[in-house]
Amino acid sequence: MKLTEFEGKELFRKYTIPVPKGVLVQKPTQKLTIKLPLVLKAQVFSGERKKGGGIIFAKTVKEIKAGLKKLFNSKINGERVSKVLVEEKISPLKEYYFGFSYDTESRGPVLTLSPQGGSRIGAKPRSGRPRTTIVPFDITLGAEPFIIREALSQARFPSEDFNALVKIIQKLWKLFIDEYALIAEINPLFKTADGEFIAGDAKVILDDEKLNPGERRFIELGGDIAILASGGGASLLNIDALLRFGGKPANYTEYSGNPPAELVKGLTQRVLNRRGLKGCWVIGGTANFTDIYETMRGFIEGLREIKPRPKYPIVIRRDGPRQEEASLMLQEIAKKEGYNFHLFGSEVSMAESAKIMVREAYNRETRDQKAETRKKKR
Amino acid sequence: MAILVDKKTRVLVQGITGHEGSRACAEMLSYGTKVVAGVTPGKKGQKVSGVPVYDTVKEALKKHPEINTSLISVPAAAVQDAATEAIFAGIKLINILAEHVPTRDSAEIVKWARMKGSIVVGPASVGIISPGKGKVGSIGSSTISKVFTRGPIGVVSKSGGMTAEIAVTLTKEKLGQSTVIGIGGDQIIGFDFVDALKLFANDPETKAVVLFGEVGGAYEEQAADFIIREKFKKPVVAIIAGKFTKDLPQGTVLGHAGTIVARGRGGYDSKANAFRRAGVPVAHILDEVPGLLARRLRK
Numbered sequence: 001m002k003l004t005e006f007e008g009k010e011l012f013r014k015y016t017i018p019v020p021k022g023v024l025v026q027k028p029t030q031k032l033t034i035k036l037p038l039v040l041k042a043q044v045f046s047g048e049r050k051k052g053g054g055i056i057f058a059k060t061v062k063e064i065k066a067g068l069k070k071l072f073n074s075k076i077n078g079e080r081v082s083k084v085l086v087e088e089k090i091s092p093l094k095e096y097y098f099g100f101s102y103d104t105e106s107r108g109p110v111l112t113l114s115p116q117g118g119s120r121i122g123a124k125p126r127s128g129r130p131r132t133t134i135v136p137f138d139i140t141l142g143a144e145p146f147i148i149r150e151a152l153s154q155a156r157f158p159s160e161d162f163n164a165l166v167k168i169i170q171k172l173w174k175l176f177i178d179e180y181a182l183i184a185e186i187n188p189l190f191k192t193a194d195g196e197f198i199a200g201d202a203k204v205i206l207d208d209e210k211l212n213p214g215e216r217r218f219i220e221l222g223g224d225i226a227i228l229a230s231g232g233g234a235s236l237l238n239i240d241a242l243l244r245f246g247g248k249p250a251n252y253t254e255y256s257g258n259p260p261a262e263l264v265k266g267l268t269q270r271v272l273n274r275r276g277l278k279g280c281w282v283i284g285g286t287a288n289f290t291d292i293y294e295t296m297r298g299f300i301e302g303l304r305e306i307k308p309r310p311k312y313p314i315v316i317r318r319d320g321p322r323q324e325e326a327s328l329m330l331q332e333i334a335k336k337e338g339y340n341f342h343l344f345g346s347e348v349s350m351a352e353s354a355k356i357m358v359r360e361a362y363n364r365e366t367r368d369q370k371a372e373t374r375k376k377k378r
Numbered sequence: 379m380a381i382l383v384d385k386k387t388r389v390l391v392q393g394i395t396g397h398e399g400s401r402a403c404a405e406m407l408s409y410g411t412k413v414v415a416g417v418t419p420g421k422k423g424q425k426v427s428g429v430p431v432y433d434t435v436k437e438a439l440k441k442h443p444e445i446n447t448s449l450i451s452v453p454a455a456a457v458q459d460a461a462t463e464a465i466f467a468g469i470k471l472i473n474i475l476a477e478h479v480p481t482r483d484s485a486e487i488v489k490w491a492r493m494k495g496s497i498v499v500g501p502a503s504v505g506i507i508s509p510g511k512g513k514v515g516s517i518g519s520s521t522i523s524k525v526f527t528r529g530p531i532g533v534v535s536k537s538g539g540m541t542a543e544i545a546v547t548l549t550k551e552k553l554g555q556s557t558v559i560g561i562g563g564d565q566i567i568g569f570d571f572v573d574a575l576k577l578f579a580n581d582p583e584t585k586a587v588v589l590f591g592e593v594g595g596a597y598e599e600q601a602a603d604f605i606i607r608e609k610f611k612k613p614v615v616a617i618i619a620g621k622f623t624k625d626l627p628q629g630t631v632l633g634h635a636g637t638i639v640a641r642g643r644g645g646y647d648s649k650a651n652a653f654r655r656a657g658v659p660v661a662h663i664l665d666e667v668p669g670l671l672a673r674r675l676r677k
Contacts, residue, residue, distance in 0.1 A: 002629075104595035104636075107566050108485045139485045140493070180480050209454065209635055210480040217632045232563050232633035233537020233592055236619035241663050243622055252632055256539065257477065285543030288504055289401070289519040320542070321519060346546045351663035
């Protein structure tokens with residue numbers, strides 16, 4: 001779960017990482033008591049907030065009012081602004097960058113850091129030297145001060161800042177570990193003329209597996225073939241296949257493991273409750289242990305809730321434990337209740353069933369099928 | 379030969395009295411794999427499919443010193459504790475079936491395993507099967523075990539569901555498998571494509587390898603780099619799922635926890651290009667895999 005800057009800074013406060021004085025504003029008329037000058041920051045998730053006009057500096061009360069009005073009426077990279085963080089403006093001498101995240105190369109946490117932080121961090125470096133240094137951390141050892149000092153030295157931070165930065169990075173590490181964060185980033189960390197360090201921004205992503213394990217993922221893809229896919233990997237591969245053969249997927253969703261019928265029912269309703277569908281593809285690989293009968297029972301229960309009754313073709317390709325029973329049940333229901341089912345097991349490959357789905361949905365042949373038909377005619 | 383699992387495999391099931399654990403135990407036994415003990419704290423003295431249950435891994439090892447593999451099927455929040463217990467007890471192969479393990483916990487398990495010299499396959503691993511010799515985990519249950527046939531192809535897959543589908547596709551074309559491994563689709567995993575390639579390189583039974591990858595992370599790129607760097611000799615064919623994610627917002631997570639949409643490294647093109655540079659053909663659909671393998675095996 002991605003946190004807004006304000007939520008991230010609340011966490012920073014909990015771990016005593018210094019942040020600017022600020023208040024969260026939810027409507028443009030809210031009274032403010034922070035000293036001028038101020039910075040108004042739209043609370044959106046887009047990384048390119050500054051470029052997108054989501055940050056406004058205000059020196060007078062008039063500018064604050066105008067700025068807030070402008071932000072609340074705007075969209076930053078397509079995202080509507082409903083909250084604005086108003087903070088005292090810091091005039092930094094320097095801006096640093098620190099972020100903890102996980103890395104598949106070292107298969108553990110890494111600290112990414114740079115003595116040149118700020119919004120240019122993502123930009124390509126002008127010289128050959130990369131802007132950031134990445135240092136793997138040993139999770140069983142933790143953020144020992146010497147490890148942090150070595151990282152600072154490697155990234156060429158000024159010696160005078162070492163001791164203060166070690167303390168802040170240790171706090172950031174504690175947050176990263178104790179909150180089960182996937183990313184905990186300060187960019188920029190301001191250094192002021194008084195030698196103080198203050199976190200200008202906060203980017204925190206918490207681990208969904210800790211917060212809501214097993215949450216179903218659902219993404220609208222805008223097409224006209226509804227998809228109920230099983231398997232984390234198979235679902236991706238099958239959308240690729242459908243697109244390859246000219247199909248337009250309506251959605252991405254996926255159920256894995258051994259889902260109860262009730263879950264499949266709900267997902268079926270969510271996927272099929274929309275207009276303009278030309279087909280429904282229930283697709284999965286050969287299951288290792290998923291009870292196919294249970295899954296299909298859930299699908300049928302969901303399907304029965306859809307009004308008017310779908311007339312479009314429904315292509316079902318699935319195999320695994322209790323496949324034969326499931327297939328018999330589906331055939332019977334198709335006959336009795338008048339559904340347009342096309343049922344396949346593993347004798348038809350997943351990609352073949354994608355072709356069949358495209359042909360049935362759009363009443364036309366895919367490129368490959370056309371080529372085959374031509375061959376036969378000759 | 380085969381890798382990781384064979385006739386000498388002696389399994390301990392941590393979480394044996396749970397739903398998944400007891401099912402996996404029964405399935406392994408019915409496949410002929412020797413499950414010799416189980417652990418569920420507080421349930422010592424019980425039996426699951428005739429297998430005795432103990433409170434701790436140490437206790438189980440004392441009674442059954444032949445244990446060389448542990449299957450972990452405990453709730454996600456208990457996985458780190460269970461896996462670390464197995465690592466510190468000195469078990470050399472640990473297969474984590476449990477899903478939804480927080481990334482932080484996985485990172486800790488992987489680090490301890492490296493320091494103590496254990497191999498951890500998973501988390502979220504469907505299991506490991508060396509057809510005809512043995513299996514660990516939920517891979518190839520009941521009637522499905524017939525789709526896994528003995529032969530020369532090593533299979534490594536981020537997706538558990540795809541392991542059986544790949545085996546079906548290969549078996550149809552008379553290409554049996556030496557060992558099939560579900561490595562899990564999490565961001566941090568204990569055993570990746572490179573680890574598998576290292577073992578397959580020295581396995582005389584394995585003549586070629588199929589890798590099933592997904593967008594997100596850099597395990598596929600690392601495998602391609604390894605093939606070039608180490609001049610990996612055996613033919614490798616890859617499939618990468620998630621080409622369509624190119625147009626989705628960066629950072630979107632779908633499918634598995636490690637399937638994180640990225641531009642550049644981690645994205646579909648980065649992986650496909652890395653494999654092609656390494657001389658590894660990337661199949662567009664699974665159906666192409668047997669043909670690509672057969673052509674390379676004939677050479």
